[in-house]
Amino acid sequence: MAETFRAILISRDDDKKQSVDVVELTPDDLMDGDVDVKVAATTVNYKDGLAITGKSPVVRRWPMIPGVDLAGTVVRSDNARWKPGDEVVLNGWGVGETHYGAYAGLSRLKGEWLVALPERFSARDAMAIGTAGYTAMLSVLALEAAGLSPKDGPAVVTGASGGVGSFAIALLAKRGWEVLAVTGRTAEADYLKALGASEIVDRAELSDPGKPLSKERWIAGIDAVGSHTLANVLAATRYGGAVAACGLAQGMELPSSVAPFILRGVSLLGIDSVMASLERREAAWRRLSEDLDQSVLDQIATDIGFDDLIGAARDIIDGKIRGRIVAKMT
């Protein structure tokens, strides 16, 4: 009899009403791919919360196993890059959206989507990082590629106590940046300062419609929030600065003007983690393994089990998750 494994499955009925169930599957139920990975750990991203609650149209093929991040061990490979026993990480590529995702004991994937798990990280560490940490790293690399460094001035991070925000603070602080952390959870000030924030800014200061230009406060920014917050971050960016835009926790819209760009030479840097090239992924994971202290991972991560995944996905949408959730699957 074929081995079975548990998976979370999102389905939709004829009236497009969504349901989420735990099901038992066999390898024959999986979608096409040339590498099978036994999933050791996964995590809950904001996007996974959107998929499970159905709040935004993340899922584009039905039914779907959600989960955009996984770490695990190759158990079958028809791909020359991988062999059984290799430890790998997967972030994005439409997994959990159009291709069966991480919330399952076994995942069948394309070999070219996989990155070797850096030696210093366990599967749990890699999932504490997950898409959030890897996106924060892509954002830091984009600011550096724009020519900015800590000597130019402070950096601002929005959505600070979320996954991307927590890693953005730690990664910037590690390289010597003074970091202003923008949060709605000012009670988390100690957590944010322990990660490396120098100053806590109440997000209410930035979340309402503001002026096209305001007092110059920072030279660099990593924004996980979008909407008025990003517009206000741009308006307060110093001459020649840059802001990496990677999220939309407040909203998708950008109610801004061209003033910061044409009057202060500010740049807006777009960050996409889902379809980023293998080269950029490997560069980001290399820098993560150089720059992240184990103590930071332990501060950011909260451990749960497979049975807690659906509840945690709902909690992240309700803004109840601090840092990152790691679910061990074995």
Ligand code: NDP
């Ligand atoms: P989290 O939910 O962990 O963090 C989001 C944070 O944003 C919250 O913790 C909160 O921070 C803040 N926030 C939430 N709602 C609002 C609001 N209405 N107004 C202002 N701030 C708000 O999510 P992630 O860190 O995993 O992801 C952050 C964003 O980045 C998401 O929009 C996600 O979709 C996007 N993303 C994009 C990627 C890409 O490839 N571009 C990759 C990964 C994520 P606080 O409580 O501190 O205020």
